[in-house]
Amino acid sequence: MLINTSEYLKSVVKVVDYPNTNMPQFLLMGRSNVGKSSFINALANRKKLAYTSSKPGKTQTLNFYLMNNNFMFVDAPGYGYAKTAKETRVDFGGLLENYLNSDVNCKGVFLIIDIRHEPSEDDLLVFEFLKQYNINLYIVATKVDKIGKSFIQRQTNLIKKCFGMDLSDKIYVFSAETKFKIEEIENLIKQSI
Ligand code: GTP
Numbered sequence: 001m002l003i004n005t006s007e008y009l010k011s012v013v014k015v016v017d018y019p020n021t022n023m024p025q026f027l028l029m030g031r032s033n034v035g036k037s038s039f040i041n042a043l044a045n046r047k048k049l050a051y052t053s054s055k056p057g058k059t060q061t062l063n064f065y066l067m068n069n070n071f072m073f074v075d076a077p078g079y080g081y082a083k084t085a086k087e088t089r090v091d092f093g094g095l096l097e098n099y100l101n102s103d104v105n106c107k108g109v110f111l112i113i114d115i116r117h118e119p120s121e122d123d124l125l126v127f128e129f130l131k132q133y134n135i136n137l138y139i140v141a142t143k144v145d146k147i148g149k150s151f152i153q154r155q156t157n158l159i160k161k162c163f164g165m166d167l168s169d170k171i172y173v174f175s176a177e178t179k180f181k182i183e184e185i186e187n188l189i190k191q192s193i
């Protein structure tokens with residue numbers, strides 16, 4: 001286990017409101033309902049630290065969480081959920097752009113994908129968008145508990161192909177439910193901070 005203490009800090013839209021710190025941080029990105037908040041909860045070993053819901057489109061702000069008093073997770077709103085009322089829909093691009101252009105000490109972005117499906121158009125757009133930045137981008141294929149072990153390689157290869165990655169490139173396979181391969185992600189974080 002990597003994380004011993006965890007704490008919700010704040011929910012923020014504007015850069016001026018970000019926590020005033022140079023602490024290393026990791027941004028969680030992905031479609032609505034893919035499991036971003038569950039990823040944080042699994043790593044923190046807490047059930048309800050980050051707000052999860054079976055209703056997509058709940059998270060509308062950047063939510064900062066302090067882990068072990070030495071790094072942060074930043075939970076971003078999910079994209080691709082059309083039913084959020086137009087008036088309340090977040091300016092997703094703006095929120096992301098502001099974050100990436102700010103001087104936060106971002107050590108990496110976890111782009112979370114559902115291992116059962118091909119990346120969506122939005123996933124591909126976000127992937128291309130993130131590649132323009134000088135940032136470590138990690139693809140996490142989650143909900144692996146929902147497929148048989150024999151399908152893991154087929155699905156990860158498919159996801160790599162869709163993203164135009166090489167088959168030798170690394171994708172992190174994960175389950176928030178069973179904590180499958182959580183050590184790989186913990187090691188990645190440990191080595192990055
Ligand atoms: P938004 O904040 O709406 O963008 O969603 P999110 O990406 O934060 O997803 P969240 O963590 O709230 O999870 C959505 C649903 O998927 C919840 O019902 C979770 O219990 C479920 N879920 C998340 N990760 C896993 C997983 O690894 N396995 C299984 N079986 N279910 C998962």
Ligand code: MG
Pocket residue numbers: 036037038051052059075
């Ligand atoms: Mg969430």
